Amino acid sequence: MNRKPIAIVLMVLFLSALACSSQSIEQQAKDLIAAGGQTAAVKGGSLAQTQAAGLFATAKAGVAEEAPHLKETAQAAVLTEAPQWIETAQAYAATQGPEFQQTAEALISTEGVDAFESLSIAAKGQWIMVRAYDWVEAQAPYDPAGARKGYRTDGAGLVSYAWGLKEAGQPVSPDAQALAYLWSIDITYEDLAPGDILNNRLPEETGYVVLFLRWLDDEHTRFAAYELSPVTGTAVESALTLDPCPGGFTIRERESFAPGPYLPQRKK
Numbered sequence: 001m002n003r004k005p006i007a008i009v010l011m012v013l014f015l016s017a018l019a020c021s022s023q024s025i026e027q028q029a030k031d032l033i034a035a036g037g038q039t040a041a042v043k044g045g046s047l048a049q050t051q052a053a054g055l056f057a058t059a060k061a062g063v064a065e066e067a068p069h070l071k072e073t074a075q076a077a078v079l080t081e082a083p084q085w086i087e088t089a090q091a092y093a094a095t096q097g098p099e100f101q102q103t104a105e106a107l108i109s110t111e112g113v114d115a116f117e118s119l120s121i122a123a124k125g126q127w128i129m130v131r132a133y134d135w136v137e138a139q140a141p142y143d144p145a146g147a148r149k150g151y152r153t154d155g156a157g158l159v160s161y162a163w164g165l166k167e168a169g170q171p172v173s174p175d176a177q178a179l180a181y182l183w184s185i186d187i188t189y190e191d192l193a194p195g196d197i198l199n200n201r202l203p204e205e206t207g208y209v210v211l212f213l214r215w216l217d218d219e220h221t222r223f224a225a226y227e228l229s230p231v232t233g234t235a236v237e238s239a240l241t242l243d244p245c246p247g248g249f250t251i252r253e254r255e256s257f258a259p260g261p262y263l264p265q266r267k268k
Helices: 004-095 097-117 121-138 155-163 176-182
Strands: 143-148 151-153 184-186 197-199 209-215 222-227 236-245 248-251 263-267
Touching: 121 155, 121 209, 121 222, 121 263, 143 155, 151 155, 155 176, 155 209, 155 222, 176 184, 176 197, 176 263, 209 236
Parallel strands: none
Antiparallel strands: 143 151, 184 263, 197 209, 197 263, 209 222, 222 236, 236 248
């Protein structure tokens, strides 16, 4: 009996069974992968939501913690970069011809006052300090007989320029006494904000005024200010000290030539 055909048949049957078994195993593997994928997707989605909530909370806390520093950095950038912005704007106006300049002047004359009055105290203060910084950066020299951009180059003149004081469209530089009674309102020392002044309200040469910038200590006895005096020689930022005196406070570093009391005031 020839057993070779039987062996061949058995081999064919074995290979067929193996093929079927392989397909079954492959299908089972695919089913397991699909099921595992769905489970992983569900778990992954839940994990992603949990992690997202945690990340959001962390980010929110980070923003709350960093916001004051970011604000201070932005304000510092405004004060340091503003003169360059001004110069850029002026240069642009010069290249655009008389029509552009006339349009700008017309807008300023009709909208400027109302626009300024609509600003918040903080925004007004920033606007004032940016203007004052123009003199500080240029180191405008002290000269009561001189002028810069139409304003007298002394302490009251610096304030007048920073405040943008004008009469009939022309720059005016009242002395410290006139600033106090015609252009300012009284505030408290605790209300002092950037752009306000400390003014001894005396006439002519004995009068003196500084432009308040910020407090330098928690006790509110040390402060930074922009000023232009015979002592400084040019427009500068100074660190000054308030000392109690009859009627309020005097500025220790300026008492010898411009006695107090210095009263806190704000532009009307």
